[in-house]
Amino acid sequence: MGTSAKALDAIKNSLGIPSRYPDGSAIELRKNLANFNNININNIICGNGSDEILSMFANCFAGQNDEIIYSEHGFLVYPIATKAAGAIPIIAKEKNYKANVEEIIKVCSSKTKVCFIANPNNPTGTYLTRDELITLRQKLPINCLLVIDSAYAEYVEKEDYTNGFDLVNKFENVACTRTFSKIYGLAALRIGWAYASLDVIDYLNRIRLPFNINTIAQNAAIAAIQDQLFIRKAIKHNNIWKNYIEKELIDLGINIIPGVGNFVLAQYNNIEQANNCYIYLEENNIFVRKVSEYGLADCLRITVGLEKENIYLIKIIKNFIENN
Numbered sequence: 001m002g003t004s005a006k007a008l009d010a011i012k013n014s015l016g017i018p019s020r021y022p023d024g025s026a027i028e029l030r031k032n033l034a035n036f037n038n039i040n041i042n043n044i045i046c047g048n049g050s051d052e053i054l055s056m057f058a059n060c061f062a063g064q065n066d067e068i069i070y071s072e073h074g075f076l077v078y079p080i081a082t083k084a085a086g087a088i089p090i091i092a093k094e095k096n097y098k099a100n101v102e103e104i105i106k107v108c109s110s111k112t113k114v115c116f117i118a119n120p121n122n123p124t125g126t127y128l129t130r131d132e133l134i135t136l137r138q139k140l141p142i143n144c145l146l147v148i149d150s151a152y153a154e155y156v157e158k159e160d161y162t163n164g165f166d167l168v169n170k171f172e173n174v175a176c177t178r179t180f181s182k183i184y185g186l187a188a189l190r191i192g193w194a195y196a197s198l199d200v201i202d203y204l205n206r207i208r209l210p211f212n213i214n215t216i217a218q219n220a221a222i223a224a225i226q227d228q229l230f231i232r233k234a235i236k237h238n239n240i241w242k243n244y245i246e247k248e249l250i251d252l253g254i255n256i257i258p259g260v261g262n263f264v265l266a267q268y269n270n271i272e273q274a275n276n277c278y279i280y281l282e283e284n285n286i287f288v289r290k291v292s293e294y295g296l297a298d299c300l301r302i303t304v305g306l307e308k309e310n311i312y313l314i315k316i317i318k319n320f321i322e323n324n
């Protein structure tokens with residue numbers, strides 16, 4: 001769906017003042033986030049993409065000889081952030097491509113300082129329910145911070161799902177990250193944020209660089225929050241076209257890992273078929289994501305596109321299946 005026209009206007013209107021430093025506290029943006037989400041501004045920190053904040057969690061709460069847990073097919077920024085902090089990555093097994101509370105608890109130790117859960121996860125699209133997250137929090141060591149990465153939260157309409165805010169309100173050792181890169185369509189401007197207890201926010205602010213979000217990004221994000229009509233349209237569009245892509249792929253004999261989010265994880269008969277389909281799509285100007293580095297070499301992640309792109313995608317995959 002691209003970017004809200006109002007956010008694009010805000011970007012154009014911000015171009016005239018590059019000689020001034022940005023607001024280092026992102027006050028207006030945090031005010032808008034607080035109002036829109038009905039939370040306290042002091043519990044919010046903004047980052048240069050949520051990637052920066054994920055990295056800050058690792059740097060703040062873990063160091064040499066500490067352990068950070070994430071799940072088998074978890075988002076790949078977690079190992080990067082863990083290793084950059086000098087900590088030890090610990091990988092918990094998944095069940096049916098979904099993070100599993102028991103498996104996470106099995107690999108916990110007295111050295112576990114952070115547990116990252118992408119909810120829903122990229123690239124599997126699977127999620128832990130609110131009840132599962134509460135069980136996880138109750139079973140994790142008390143001094144291990146549970147970071148719920150809700151980058152795709154806006155797309156999820158399941159009743160048993162939580163974006164994590166209620167858990168932050170309930171537990172001091174839960175934090176939640178969000179982003180403007182997905183439904184808000186501002187990935188290039190790098191802007192994300194976290195909601196956490198005052199203590200956690202205080203620690204993060206001690207290592208945050210003073211001007212981590214530029215003025216254009218701050219203004220664009222404010223305008224984007226204020227254009228919720230665009231967000232509602234994007235959710236509706238995603239529901240319709242994600243269902244369409246999934247149904248068509250199933251009809252073509254391709255397995256779908258059932259997930260929520262703005263992408264489909266298509267599982268082929270084998271690695272060779274996935275690779276050949278990837279090449280065929282590329283030759284036809286369709287660029288999807290190989291996910292072999294996630295341990296999913298027989299899968300491709302396909303992001304929901306515009307109507308004509310989705311129809312073209314299915315046409316090309318149909319040609320591929322018929323000719324291979």
Ligand SMILES: Cc1ncc(COP(=O)(O)O)c(C=O)c1O
Binds near residue numbers: 052075
């Ligand atoms: C699960 C998840 N978390 C976080 C991010 C990072 O987003 P950002 O652009 O805010 O750094 C992504 C981006 O792909 C993601 O898939």
